[in-house]
Amino acid sequence: MSESVELPAGLPADASPGRPQTGRRLAWRRRHPVLLFAMRRCLVTIPILAVMTLFVFMLVHLVPGDPVTTMLGPHATEENIAATRLQMGLDRPLHTQYVEWITGLVHGDLGTDLLRNTPVSQLLMNHLPVTLELAILASLIGVTVGVSLGLLAASRPGLLRRMTLGLSTIGLSIPYFWLGLMLALVFGGLLQVLPSSGYVAFTDDPVEHFRHLILPVLALGLGQAAYLTKVTQGIVEAFLNSPPSDFLRAKGLTRGQILFKHSLRQASAPIVTIIGIDLGTLLGGAIITETIFGLPGLGNLVVTAIAQRNYTVVQGTILVISTIFVLTVLLTDIIVARLDPRALEGRS
Structure with missing residues (x-):
């Protein structure tokens, strides 16, 4: 004769201890469909924003022109241009600049205006x-x-x-x-x-x-x-x-x-x-x-x-x-x- 198994407290009568409570999840999804949809859309938006930051960074850096030369003027010497580029970190590889920019974005820092020396x-x-x-x-x-x-x-x-x-x-x-x-x-x-x-x-x-x-x-x-x-x-x-x-x-x-x-x-x-x-x-x-x-x-x-x-x-x-x-x-x-x-x- 098989013995009856007592279910733990709080577990539905039609569920077993090792089986996920799919019925309760399904009921929650049916009660909150818009909330579930919003959560999914937020998860999709996160990678979109990440790709967008990469696109914006590369697009701006591929535009012709040197910001250091524009800032210092046409009569700036090569030594001054090199020193300013080193000070602003523009001599580093693009991927390093991108990582530093993303790190600043996480902390709410969009960089500094090159001409006014003011936070962006x-x-x-x-x-x-x-x-x-x-x-x-x-x-x-x-x-x-x-x-x-x-x-x-x-x-x-x-x-x-x-x-x-x-x-x-x-x-x-x-x-x-x-x-x-x-x-x-x-x-x-x-x-x-x-x-x-x-x-x-x-x-x-x-x-x-x-x-x-x-x-x-x-x-x-x-x-x-x-x-x-x-x-x-x-x-x-x-x-x-x-x-x-x-x-x-x-x-x-x-x-x-x-x-x-x-x-x-x-x-x-x-x-x-x-x-x-x-x-x-x-x-x-x-x-x-x-x-x-x-x-x-x-x-x-x-x-x-x-x-x-x-x-x-x-x-x-x-x-x-x-x-x-x-x-x-x-x-x-x-x-x-x-x-x-x-x-x-x-x-x-």
């Missing part, structure tokens, strides 16, 4: 708020205008729809720099109703602060608005012509309720995805826009550093912009997974 992290903290404000305001303009025009074009077919889609097509065809130049020429030069360049801190004069940001924000935000108009119009129009929309109308819901409550829910995940990806595009577009309008952001900083062959500032700025983009995409994936469960299985 301090320079970035001084210029980053301007670029972030510009990108966020441009994104708000793009989302507000794009989603509104997309809903309008989908809900009112006819001449208004054709005009809206025509304007969005034109907006997609115009590059940031050309639109920025035209806005500065018309509103800042011909009409003289808005400043075409310069920057005023918010603490100095809030009204002038936003007046100086209107043109660069429009130059960046209208492109995103045009893209969101097309995407929103396509998704909402497809839902309004689908059987679920007919079922909602049969239940007595008005067209406005279907449009703003159910159609927007269908378009929420694609809109969030576009916003997240376009935020990185806006950060890249800010490099040109800040140069056109004379804003003291990261774009202006990196353009000046490239002209000076100041590679520590260049690689630090590019690394920060790239990291913000990667983290924005990570956050976007998590939000989309929360809005659309199909994203957890890669089907959305």
Whole structure:
């Protein structure tokens, strides 16, 4: 006769001491699918950031030009150039410089500006708020205008729809720099109703602060608005012509309720995805826009550093912009997974 085995306390009745508790793990995964998805995406992001640091380091160091010669001037002697190169560690192999740079990154040290003898992290903290404000305001303009025009074009077919889609097509065809130049020429030069360049801190004069940001924000935000108009119009129009929309109308819901409550829910995940990806595009577009309008952001900083062959500032700025983009995409994936469960299985 076989003897009964008493299970240890806390172990489920259908599990044995030597068998992993797969049932409990499976139940946890089913209760927290978004958290599990976020953990997986974070694990994938770590090697992406590591490869990105190597790419940024090699790209900057392969750019022609000698930062030491630029810093000391064309009349510097070979002895001074060699001594400065030795002092800055530029005489070491690239892999040694990369390891030292990564070690500094782990401790929050992005290096030192070769020309100003200032920590790069301090320079970035001084210029980053301007670029972030510009990108966020441009994104708000793009989302507000794009989603509104997309809903309008989908809900009112006819001449208004054709005009809206025509304007969005034109907006997609115009590059940031050309639109920025035209806005500065018309509103800042011909009409003289808005400043075409310069920057005023918010603490100095809030009204002038936003007046100086209107043109660069429009130059960046209208492109995103045009893209969101097309995407929103396509998704909402497809839902309004689908059987679920007919079922909602049969239940007595008005067209406005279907449009703003159910159609927007269908378009929420694609809109969030576009916003997240376009935020990185806006950060890249800010490099040109800040140069056109004379804003003291990261774009202006990196353009000046490239002209000076100041590679520590260049690689630090590019690394920060790239990291913000990667983290924005990570956050976007998590939000989309929360809005659309199909994203957890890669089907959305």
